[in-house]
Amino acid sequence: MLSPMFGIIETGGKQYKVAVGGKIKVEKLDAEEGKSVTFDKVLLVAASDADVKIGKPYIMGAKVMGEVLEQGKREKLIVFKYKPKKRYRKKKGHRQPFTEVKITDIKV
8 A cells, every 4th residue: 555755854853754745844044935945964764665765864855845925923932930839920821823735845
């Protein structure tokens, strides 16, 4: 049984499993909405169970192309610090920026 082609890319210090037509939210990229982006740090590409290419650490010449769908911020996280019995409390919020990318093509 053939499984669809997928790959593992590295961007923003994290690794993501991607497939053609899939959407991923990555750390903020410097690209406008509607523009195309290319990921060249490809760690693994698998077309089927028998045809798997693994990079050392990256596959030379492999690229994953995508289209930027949205630039935004994630949900707010509350950062709360306190020291017991010392009347020290700090409450702070943080919203991490992200870029949503739709994967259009995987080239080996």
